[in-house]
Amino acid sequence: MAGELSSPMLSDALVILGAAGIVIPVFTRFRITPVIGFILIGIAVGPFGLGKLVYDYPPLEYVTITDPEALRPFAEFGIILLLFTIGLELSFKRLWTMRRLVFGLGALELTIIGAMLAIFLAMMGQYWTGALGLGLALALSSTAIVLPIAGTTSPVGRAALSMLLFEDIAIVPIIFMLGAMAPYAQSDGWEGLVGTLWKGGLVVLALLVLGRVALPRLFAQAARTKSPELFLAASLLVVIGSSLATSAVGLSPIVGALIAGLLIAETEYHNEVEAIMEPFKGLALGIFLITVGMSIDLSTIWNNLGMIALAVVMVLTFKAAVTGLLLRLMGARRSTATETGILMASPSETTLIVLTAASSALLIQPGTAQFWQIVTAIGLTVTPLLARLGRMIARRVEPAPQLPPEDRGVPRVIIVGAGRVGRLIADMLSTHSKPYVAIDSDADMTEAAKRKGYRATFGDAARGDALTRLGVDHALAVILTMDEPVLAQRLTAKLRKSYPQLPIIARARDTYHAAELYRSGASHAVPETLESSLQLSEAVLVDLGVAMGPVIASIHEKRDEFRSQIQEQAHLDRKPKLRTSNAGGAT
Numbered sequence: 001m002a003g004e005l006s007s008p009m010l011s012d013a014l015v016i017l018g019a020a021g022i023v024i025p026v027f028t029r030f031r032i033t034p035v036i037g038f039i040l041i042g043i044a045v046g047p048f049g050l051g052k053l054v055y056d057y058p059p060l061e062y063v064t065i066t067d068p069e070a071l072r073p074f075a076e077f078g079i080i081l082l083l084f085t086i087g088l089e090l091s092f093k094r095l096w097t098m099r100r101l102v103f104g105l106g107a108l109e110l111t112i113i114g115a116m117l118a119i120f121l122a123m124m125g126q127y128w129t130g131a132l133g134l135g136l137a138l139a140l141s142s143t144a145i146v147l148p149i150a151g152t153t154s155p156v157g158r159a160a161l162s163m164l165l166f167e168d169i170a171i172v173p174i175i176f177m178l179g180a181m182a183p184y185a186q187s188d189g190w191e192g193l194v195g196t197l198w199k200g201g202l203v204v205l206a207l208l209v210l211g212r213v214a215l216p217r218l219f220a221q222a223a224r225t226k227s228p229e230l231f232l233a234a235s236l237l238v239v240i241g242s243s244l245a246t247s248a249v250g251l252s253p254i255v256g257a258l259i260a261g262l263l264i265a266e267t268e269y270h271n272e273v274e275a276i277m278e279p280f281k282g283l284a285l286g287i288f289l290i291t292v293g294m295s296i297d298l299s300t301i302w303n304n305l306g307m308i309a310l311a312v313v314m315v316l317t318f319k320a321a322v323t324g325l326l327l328r329l330m331g332a333r334r335s336t337a338t339e340t341g342i343l344m345a346s347p348s349e350t351t352l353i354v355l356t357a358a359s360s361a362l363l364i365q366p367g368t369a370q371f372w373q374i375v376t377a378i379g380l381t382v383t384p385l386l387a388r389l390g391r392m393i394a395r396r397v398e399p400a401p402q403l404p405p406e407d408r409g410v411p412r413v414i415i416v417g418a419g420r421v422g423r424l425i426a427d428m429l430s431t432h433s434k435p436y437v438a439i440d441s442d443a444d445m446t447e448a449a450k451r452k453g454y455r456a457t458f459g460d461a462a463r464g465d466a467l468t469r470l471g472v473d474h475a476l477a478v479i480l481t482m483d484e485p486v487l488a489q490r491l492t493a494k495l496r497k498s499y500p501q502l503p504i505i506a507r508a509r510d511t512y513h514a515a516e517l518y519r520s521g522a523s524h525a526v527p528e529t530l531e532s533s534l535q536l537s538e539a540v541l542v543d544l545g546v547a548m549g550p551v552i553a554s555i556h557e558k559r560d561e562f563r564s565q566i567q568e569q570a571h572l573d574r575k576p577k578l579r580t581s582n583a584g585g586a587t
Contacts, residue, residue, distance in 0.1 A: 042293020075288035087261015106166025114139035133358035140348035211263035342390030346379030417481035496521025
């Protein structure tokens, strides 16, 4: 038993868990992203850090990673979980609306940056096949780090997501192409690519059909048991099964994970699934970042400091400039283009995969691959700093629209969202002479609202101090109108924790989402689908000749059933109000 407890795997697990226990609270306390902390831990405990001293000081074995390669499967699983949770935040409808950005902006960004980097490297003496492999590898950006920083709902997050989705799709063709260009490659390289594509298409189609039929039944059964363990098991079964299905035909497993997330996002159980998977994603992502840190050899960097620094600066500057210019050409605001370009400037974790493939295909020398791996690792390390730099420059390039000075400091209602629902609420507040301000992360939506005379300002309520600047500490109320269930829950919980007495009224998608919002701290949650369905039912029954009295009574009865359901799910001490007036006798 003692021998088992001292095994290298358990020792490595102890180091990882200890790192998570130290990095996350310490870096959160100082408002620094844990990304940097995990990478620094990787440098310290890896083979180029304290690992070098294990032979001289054997006790260091218990605080170092003895087998870095053994961690790679866990790191890859972290990326799979990340793509799965991204899929949960999306939907097929939203993905379809983004098709122009994904296959337009995404394709242009990867193609132009990859080609121009390849031309430059070829001019510097690299053979053209190796230059093409290096160019495409360095053109990729980090899904694992960028999206947790930018999110998927802000203009920056949407632009980054569209490019990252295309890059993730393009990984498989890139690797096959590099294999086909190998000096001793056979003709089946291109045939293998074609075979993978048609087999992958069939698997994706099968996943879509099977998922729509089976997933609602699977999670409904898990929900009936009221067992979080069964919910977790079902979630892992879906994501791992989908990833294995796509990887079995040669596609990247992250494609299967993304599809699994999209399918679950279409069900009513996606909020519960995301909440259960969140801790696992964070820990697995931390393992990936530790492996990135372990690949950084500080002595090699010191010996080649000038060349490495020059390469890092040139790659980051070039990618930021080209990405920002493409976004401007496609109509993005200057601030959005600037921040997104700088955020997307660093290479990716998949850059390391492509570099390995290019080296295995003998397109580049091992020393060249190692040089660019170090450049990539440094780029990943500084990505959080790039994000902060991008926000600072974006504010200088195009300051966010500010409210008139006389509006600041006045107690008022803050409406999060300047869309259709937010504007209707603003109209009602204006009718009754109640001061308000609307905030929206969509710059076009904000400008449209301002042109129509609404008091609106640009900002992302979920990030930074946007609500603080609007005076949330003395606000009359905060109204959340966005149709983003996960974001609404997170913002509700954040506001309730910081402002216990603040009235928070939130728009809910359905009764289940309303219960989630109440559990997060909402004062009132209004399920939009419920009231519209009841009003439609009332209208059709009256038109069919049913007397108004029985119709109203049945509507009240049905509404009361939903009130009881929300009370039970949210663990409230009283039934919530679903209507705030006595019109029609409902309360």
